[in-house]
Every structure is written in C-alpha cells, then in structure tokens.
Amino acid sequence: MSADAWFDGAKPKAMSFAELAPLTPDFASLSFGECLERECVLLADNDGTRYFVSSEPLDEGLCTWASHRIPGCFAIVHTHPADLKALLSRLEAHQQALHQLVRLEQGAAVQAGSEEISPRSIARDESQVVRLVNSTLYDAHKNGASDIHFENTPQGLVIKYRIDGVLSLARQLPDLALTEQAISRLKVMAELDIGEKRIPQDGRFAVHIGGREIDFRVSVMPGLFGEDAVLRILDRQSLTAELSQLSLDLLGIDGATQQTIRQLASQPYGMLLVTGPTGSGKTTTLYATLCEINRGEDKIITIEDPVEYQLPGVLQIPVNERKGLSFAKGLRSILRHDPDRILVGEIRDRETAEIAVQAALTGHLVFTTVHANNVFDVISRFRHMGVDAYSFVTALNGVVAQRLVRMNCPQCAEDVEPGEALLRASGIRRSELAEGGQRQGRGCGHCRGTGYRGRRALTELLVLDDELRELVVQQAPIAQLKAAARSRGMASMRRAALDAVRRGQTTLQEINRVTFVE
Numbered sequence: 001m002s003a004d005a006w007f008d009g010a011k012p013k014a015m016s017f018a019e020l021a022p023l024t025p026d027f028a029s030l031s032f033g034e035c036l037e038r039e040c041v042l043l044a045d046n047d048g049t050r051y052f053v054s055s056e057p058l059d060e061g062l063c064t065w066a067s068h069r070i071p072g073c074f075a076i077v078h079t080h081p082a083d084l085k086a087l088l089s090r091l092e093a094h095q096q097a098l099h100q101l102v103r104l105e106q107g108a109a110v111q112a113g114s115e116e117i118s119p120r121s122i123a124r125d126e127s128q129v130v131r132l133v134n135s136t137l138y139d140a141h142k143n144g145a146s147d148i149h150f151e152n153t154p155q156g157l158v159i160k161y162r163i164d165g166v167l168s169l170a171r172q173l174p175d176l177a178l179t180e181q182a183i184s185r186l187k188v189m190a191e192l193d194i195g196e197k198r199i200p201q202d203g204r205f206a207v208h209i210g211g212r213e214i215d216f217r218v219s220v221m222p223g224l225f226g227e228d229a230v231l232r233i234l235d236r237q238s239l240t241a242e243l244s245q246l247s248l249d250l251l252g253i254d255g256a257t258q259q260t261i262r263q264l265a266s267q268p269y270g271m272l273l274v275t276g277p278t279g280s281g282k283t284t285t286l287y288a289t290l291c292e293i294n295r296g297e298d299k300i301i302t303i304e305d306p307v308e309y310q311l312p313g314v315l316q317i318p319v320n321e322r323k324g325l326s327f328a329k330g331l332r333s334i335l336r337h338d339p340d341r342i343l344v345g346e347i348r349d350r351e352t353a354e355i356a357v358q359a360a361l362t363g364h365l366v367f368t369t370v371h372a373n374n375v376f377d378v379i380s381r382f383r384h385m386g387v388d389a390y391s392f393v394t395a396l397n398g399v400v401a402q403r404l405v406r407m408n409c410p411q412c413a414e415d416v417e418p419g420e421a422l423l424r425a426s427g428i429r430r431s432e433l434a435e436g437g438q439r440q441g442r443g444c445g446h447c448r449g450t451g452y453r454g455r456r457a458l459t460e461l462l463v464l465d466d467e468l469r470e471l472v473v474q475q476a477p478i479a480q481l482k483a484a485a486r487s488r489g490m491a492s493m494r495r496a497a498l499d500a501v502r503r504g505q506t507t508l509q510e511i512n513r514v515t516f517v518e
Contacts (some may be wrong), residue, residue, distance in 0.1 A: 004106075012057035012076040017083035018443030020327070025091050026050060029070055038062060041088060042070060050074040055081040074447065082411075086445025089142070116208045129181045132173075133189075134207075137216070137231075141169070141209050143448070146233055146279070150186065152179050152226035164406045164455050165279060183220065183227045190218040197227055246288045247324040251281070252456025252498065253412040260461055261400060265289045265367075270397035271360040275372040281404050281457055282369040283308065286343060290314070298306065299338055303330040305346035307419045319345070326351040335359055339394060350385040357387060360395035374493070375399040375462040375485075376478050383475075392470040399462045401493060403514040404455040405506050407448035408439050418508055426508045427517040428498065439504035451507075458500065458515065494518045 008150075011314035017278055023043035025032070029050075030042040040054040040062065050073070052066055057078035077089075125131050136159055140148045145161035148170075157179040159170045173179075180271045187194045187518025190203030195328055201220045206213050217232040248258045264272050272289075274282045294300060296313060307329070315337075317330055327344060328351040334342055347353045347370045360366045372378045378399050382392050417437045423430055430436045462468075471481055486492075495518075497511035 012078045015051070015053070015077050015079055016443070017079065017086055017324045017445040018449040020051075020053060020077075020079060020083070020087055021090070021449045023051065029072075034069070035091075036088060038065065039084065040066070041084070041089075041091065042074065045345065051077045053077045053079055053084065053087070055079060055084045080445070083445035086448070099387050110174075118209070129178065129185050132178070133182055133185045137207060137214075138209060139232060141214055141235070148231040148233065148496045150179075150182060150229040152183070152223060152228055154225055164405070164450075164452060166450075168448075168450070170450060174396075174471070179226060181231055186218060186229050186231070187220060190216075190220075192218070192220060198222055200377065208395075218466070246284075246291045247283075248288050248292065251285060251288055253285075253459055257459050257461050259399075260398070260463060261285075261289060261475070262292065264398045264463070265293050265365070267397055268363060269360060269365055271356065271366045271368065271395045272397055273378055273399045274367075274369050274402065275375065275378050275399060276369075277373075279404070280402055281455075282402065283345070285400065285402060285457065286367045287311070288367065292342060293341070298340035299332050300341040300343070301337060301339040302343035302345070303327060303334060304343070305410075328355055331355045331359070335362075335364070339364060342366050346370065350387065352387050353382060353387045353392075357391050357395045361391065372401070375401045375460055376481055379472055379481070380478070389473050389475070393464060393472045396464050398464060400459055401461075402457045402459045403493065405458050405500065406450075406452035406510050407454045407456055407499065408455040408506055408507065409441035409444060409451055411441075411446040411453075412444035412451065413439045413441045413504070420506055424443055424515070426512055428508070432498070432502075434502045434504070438507055440500055440507045456500075456505070458493050458496045458511075459489065460496065462490055463488075492518060 020043060023045055026042045026044045027035075029335050030040075035041045038054075039056075042050060042052055042054065044050045052070065052074045054062060055078060056062060057076055061449065076366040109413075117138050119138070122131050122138065125134065136148060143161060143162050143163060146165075149158075149160040149162070151158040151160065156172065156174040156176055158172050161170050162168075170512045184194050186200070187203075189205040191205070192201045192203045200224065204215060204217045204219065208214070208217050212235060215234040215338050217234065219230045219232075221228050221230075224241050234486065247416045248261060253261070261272075264270075274285050276282050283304075290300060290302075294311070294313060299309075299315075300313070301315045301317065302311075303317045303319060307316045307318045310316070315335070317325075319325055319327060319330060327346070327348065331342070331344060331352060332355060342359060342364055344352065344356055344366065345368075347356060347368050356366050356368055370378055370381055383389065415437050416439070417434075418426075418430075418433070441447055441453075443449040447453040465488070468481065468484055471484060494511075494515045497506075497515045500506050500507055501511060
C-alpha cells in the first residue's frame with residue numbers, strides 16, 4: 001500500500017473501541033512489540049479485511065513506516081487515544097499467551113509457576129502452557145476480574161472472566177491437549193492431586209503481580225468433557241488499603257438506608273442480618289459498618305470462612321473445619337472472650353443460629369449474614385432451621401437484603417429510548433422514566449465495550465418493631481408481613497432499582513437481571 005493513500009484527500013474511517021474489540025489482531029504481519037512502540041495495531045475482520053488503527057492517522061512518519069512494514073492492503077482507521085490504549089492493554093495478555101501456540105509442545109512437562117508474574121517473565125518462560133496460565137492470571141487481575149473460569153469443551157479450552165458480576169469470554173483455544181495441560185498446571189500450583197480426575201478438589205496458591213501478593217482459591221470439578229477449574233481472585237493488600245477508607249457512603253447505598261443501618265449498628269445489643277446471594281456484597285457491607293463503629297472503645301471479634309479483609313484493632317478468627325473449629329464452636333469460645341461486637345461470617349446451620357441468637361439476647365451486638373432472596377425469606381429460613389421464633393425476633397433488630405447492580409459507564413453513557421417490549425418486561429410505563437427514556441452506555445475503552453463500569457448496592461431494609469415481631473411469632477403469612485412492613489414505609493429493592501434507572505445510574509436491562517419485577 002502506498003504511503004500516498006494516507007493523504008489522497010479521503011478522511012480515514014473512525015471506529016470506536018466497541019467496534020474494534022471483536023476484530024482479530026494480525027501479529028504475524030505487525031508484531032505486538034512494534035504496536036506498543038508505535039502506538040498502533042493491525043486488526044482483521046472475518047472477511048479478511050485488515051485495519052491499521054492509530055490515534056494519529058495523518059502522522060506522516062507513521063504512514064511511511066506502515067506502508068513499508070505491512071505487506072498487502074489495509075484500510076486506515078483512527079480511534080480515540082483512550083480507546084487505543086484500552087485496546088492495546090486488552091491484547092497484551094492475548095499476544096503473550098498465544099504467540100507460537102500453533103505448534104504446542106506435546107507432552108510438555110508442567111512446572112511449578114514462578115512467584116513473580118509480569119509481562120517480561122511470561123515472555124521469557126519456555127513452557128507454552130505456563131505462559132498461557134500465567135498470562136491469564138495476569139490479564140484477569142489487571143482487568144479487575146473476581147473469578148477466572150477454565151472450561152473444557154469438545155472444541156478445546158474456553159477461558160472466561162467474571163467482571164462486575166458478569167461472565168465474559170476472554171479467549172477460546174481449539175486445542176484439546178492444551179486444555180488438559182492447563183488444568184494440570186493449575187493443580188500443581190494449588191498442590192492438588194494431578195492424577196485424580198474423578199472427584200472435585202479444592203486448593204489455593206499465591207503469586208506476586210505488580211509487587212503485590214495475590215491469592216487464588218481453586219476449585220476443580222470433573223465434567224462430561226473433562227475437568228473444569230474456577231479461580232477466585234483475592235487481592236488482600238488492595239482490599240486492606242481500601243478498608244482504610246471503606247464506609248457505607250462508598251457502597252452507593254442511599255442516604256436514608258445508610259442512616260438506618262448506622263442506627264441499628266449503634267444499638268447496645270441485638271442482631272443485624274445482611275442477606276443476599278453469593279457475590280452480592282454482604283461481607284463488604286458488614287465490614288463498612290464495622291469500620292464506621294470501630295473507634296477502639298469496643299472489643300470486636302469476627303469468625304469467618306475465610307478471613308478476606310484484615311481490619312486493624314479487630315480479632316479475626318478463621319474457621320478451620322479440619323481442625324474442629326466450626327462457626328458454632330468458635331462462636332462459643334468468642335462469648336468467653338468478653339466481646340462487645342461479634343461478626344459471624346455466615347449462619348449455615350441450626351446450632352450456629354441458636355448460639356448467635358443467644359449472644360444477641362445476652363448483651364452482644366451480632367452482625368451476620370445468611371443466604372436468602374429477600375428480607376422476608378430470612379424469617380422463613382430461620383423457621384426451617386428450627387430456631388425458636390420468639391427468641392429470634394426478640395434478638396433481631398433489622399434485616400438488610402442487597403444486590404449489586406452495574407453502573408453506566410460515565411464516559412460513554414447517552415440518552416436512549418427503551419423499546420415497548422423492554423418496558424413491558426420491566427413492568428413500567430414510559431411516563432415513569434425521566435423524560436421518557438434512560439441512560440445507557442454504548443461501549444468504549446473505559447468500560448471494555450460493555451457500557452458499564454463499576455457497581456453499587458441496591459438494598460431493602462426491614463426494621464423490626466413490636467407489631468412485626470408479634471406477626472412473626474404468630475406465623476402470619478408472608479403477604480401480611482409485607483403489607484405491614486410497607487405500611488411503615490419500607491421500600492422494596494425493585495423500587496430502589498427503578499429509582500437508580502430514573503437517576504441515569506443504570507439501565508432497565510441491568511435491574512431486570514438482578515431483581516424481580518413486582
């Protein structure tokens with residue numbers, strides 16, 4: 001392609017991150033190292049059309065270099081500098097993992113991973129399987145993923161990241177030998193039995209990324225086509241640093257709910273429950289509450305499985321079932337340690353529930369979590385555990401139910417008109433939205449093309465009073481409990497979600513994903 005084509009009077013085509021992200025990098029024609037050095041990239045679509053992407057399409061020096069360096073024809077494309085930076089960052093681990101994977105070494109020995117994982121160490125490693133696994137760990141952590149999924153399919157290995165609570169495809173490698181070796185590599189790192197492939201196995205390992213120790217909890221599960229692995233990422237140092245400023249304000253909880261939670265957390269005794277599914281931020285909410293009340297005047301003890309955050313001035317006890325330290329046994333011991341505030345990571349059984357209730361009745365303030373769908377299901381859950389209803393409601397001060405909802409990307413959010421089908425599915429009329437529409441991200445480099453960036457908590461809060469306690473003791477129907485609570489001003493989680501849409505913070509599609517239509 002002639003350099004003159006850059007300056008023939010035609011305006012180079014502009015493309016956004018969302019349009020560029022699905023395209024395939026052509027590192028065979030233009031290496032990734034050259035892309036980084038020149039701040040450009042060569043991409044190809046399914047039809048074979050190639051696009052030379054830069055943020056400076058009229059740079060004469062770059063034009064001349066590209067025309068001589070890249071063989072064959074290609075189209076000129078320009079994009080925003082931030083989108084180009086995000087695109088190069090996304091392609092970094094891809095290049096490190098897949099370079100020269102066309103001829104995978106058969107039977108390559110799986111070696112223990114290095115302690116430090118960086119782009120330089122990945123590039124130097126001779127084992128292609130180690131390079132793949134290490135680059136995946138590095139890329140997932142860099143992109144803020146909470147989990148990594150290695151899935152075994154008939155077509156090969158599929159790797160997905162969970163970012164902001166949603167799974168997204170990271171890469172797909174059509175090599176069956178690679179799949180087995182990647183899982184074996186993870187087993188070695190987690191010190192699991194590499195020869196056992198018939199039963200589930202759990203383990204953990206730690207590596208250093210960016211000068212910080214990152215923990216990975218590993219779960220390996222046998223499936224129809226082989227073993228799958230899921231890695232939970234835990235950056236303890238980052239979390240500990242964030243905890244120094246953690247508060248209910250930072251979680252996005254609305255002001256009225258924050259004030260009520262603070263009032264419940266300042267009571268001299270009783271129980272504050274937070275409920276929701278796994279990954280809904282229950283523990284973070286309780287830690288934010290503890291951070292606000294931890295002024296050094298009270299003895300605060302926690303028992304957790306595992307201890308994920310480290311709080312200064314707080315005695316934190318990890319559950320160890322193998323050594324006989326369960327939630328129930330640990331909680332009994334805690335009561336002999338003169339605590340004022342107790343955090344029980346999760347109530348899973350009747351014994352733990354009864355001890356927690358008794359602790360709340362004997363002058364301690366107990367913070368805990370339980371898995372339930374909403375604040376009213378918590379009552380049914382304790383009934384099914386066989387806990388005495390009168391003791392439970394006497395101890396219970398309040399219940400917070402919450403979900404995490406993705407927020408619109410502030411860089412690319414724009415006003416859109418939702419379709420009638422979406423409005424019907426959401427159970428809302430167009431007139432109930434602000435100016436009849438909603439804000440929605442179109443996808444850019446800042447949000448990895450998703451349209452969302454970051455999450456906030458949606459909550460509903462039930463505060464117990466004498467009348468509600470009496471209804472629970474009488475085993476009143478849930479419908480009657482809901483009516484009584486709402487007559488006292490309790491707002492549902494769905495209402496909080498719709499308010500967030502009206503304020504332009506999220507979308508109807510997102511709240512429909514995490515909450516039920518009333």
